[in-house]
Structures are given as structure tokens and as C-alpha cells.
């Protein structure tokens with residue numbers, strides 16, 4: 001495991017404070033799932049406007065579905081990595097002091113065992129009818145794209161220009177304002193409003209820690225940077241903050 005270290009403040013706040021974790025696509029990179037930006041990213045050579053907007057779906061549902069079916073297939077084949085497992089262990093240890101806010105739609109946090117989770121950008125595993133609004137979980141990769149009502153079903157993810165799921169941002173922002181520590185892992189922090197959550201926490205007194213091998217849009221505005229992969233850094237952090245680790 002890569003050697004990573006954390007400040008005493010981070011460890012102390014994890015041990016006794018309220019913890020908010022914000023994750024992005026980078027935490028699933030070590031499970032073999034592509035991130036969005038950068039080399040080999042999902043948006044490389046692709047136009048998000050053609051694949052991740054309600055207009056694109058109205059114009060060309062087949063192309064949009066092809067993109068999401070491929071992502072559902074890859075996510076189904078992937079397994080949670082050590083970073084996901086560390087966050088599940090942290091929830092288990094902290095209970096109500098813990099909240100995970102994710103921009104990820106792949107379901108790997110849930111499969112690792114996290115339940116106290118706010119999905120800001122929806123889920124690849126929920127399908128919603130564009131006519132009657134009926135929404136349910138559907139893990140079947142060959143699921144029909146037609147609803148019982150005859151309407152067309154779409155992936156239950158948030159597309160560009162759409163509002164976040166009702167109440168999700170409010171719950172996340174409220175938890176950020178009450179947190180003693182905000183851990184941000186695996187996100188480029190350029191998509192708002194998710195990217196604004198660490199700042200909300202920091203202004204209200206939380207210690208903010210960014211776990212990311214690369215610098216990001218918010219790197220200059222966090223209290224602590226951990227330049228490491230989440231699959232190494234998150235287990236190390238959980239280990240260091242567990243009782244009796246000193």
C-alpha cells in the first residue's frame with residue numbers, strides 16, 4: 001500500500017466528529033471504471049450534449065441508451081475496491097455521524113455496504129418512464145426500454161440542465177454545514193452544486209481534506225491535500241482513525 005499520512009486534526013475529527021464524504025468518478029477508477037474527464041475519460045472524443053441531456057434523448061434515444069447500456073454493463077462487471085470498502089467500514093463504525101454524498105451512478109458504494117448515502121446524480125440502476133414518471137430499480141441489463149404505459153423509459157441519472165433529485169442537494173448541504181470534517185475524494189470538483197459542498201462545510205468550520213492524485217479546481221481552498229489514490233488513502237485514513245490505532 002502507498003504510504004499516505006494525514007494531519008492530527010483530520011484523525012481527531014474522524015474519531016469524534018460528524019463526517020461528510022463527497023465522492024466522484026475517481027473512487028471507481030481502481031475498479032476499472034472510466035472517469036469523465038482526462039485521458040481515456042468518458043467525455044473524451046464524445047460530446048456530453050449528445051449523450052447526457054434530455055434533448056439528446058428526445059432526438060436520438062437509441063444512441064443515448066447505447067452509451068448507458070455500456071456503462072451499466074461495465075458497472076455490473078466491476079467490483080467495489082478498497083476505497084469503497086473503507087467507506088463502508090467507516091459508516092459501520094460511525095453510524096449517524098457519517099454521511100456519504102456521491103456524484104457516482106455506478107452503485108459500487110451501495111454494493112460495498114454504504115446505506116447512509118445521498119446520490120446527487122441519480123443511479124444507472126433506476127429506470128424512469130418519460131411519460132408516466134414511474135421509476136423503479138432495474139438491474140436487468142436487457143430490461144425493456146418501454147414502460148407498461150407504453151412510454152419510453154430512461155436511465156435514472158441526472159443529465160446536464162436537469163435539477164438534482166428532490167431534496168438531495170438540500171440534505172447534502174445541510175450535512176456539510178454541520179460537519180466537523182469533509183473528505184472529498186476522486187472528483188475534479190468542477191460540476192456544481194456538488195463542487196460547492198466542501199466550501200459550505202469549511203465556512204461553517206469543518207476541516208476539509210481532498211484525496212486526489214491530481215490537483216483540482218478546489219485544491220487551493222481545502223485545508224489538507226492527500227495526493228494519493230483513494231484505494232490507498234481511504235483505507236489508510238480509516239485505519240489511522242480507528243480506536244487504538246496510535
Ligand code: OAD
Pocket residue numbers: 023024025026027029030035036037038041052103104121158159160185186187188189190191211212213214216228229230231
Ligand atoms: P471527473 O472525471 O471530472 O474527475 C475524476 C477525478 O478523479 C479527477 O480529478 C482525477 O484526478 C481523480 N482520480 C482519478 N483516479 C483516482 C483515484 N484512483 N483516486 C482518487 N482520485 C482519482 O469526475 P467527477 O468529478 O466525478 O455528471 O465528475 C463530476 C460529474 O461530471 C459527474 O458526476 C458527471 C460528469 O459530467 C453528470 O453526469 C451529471
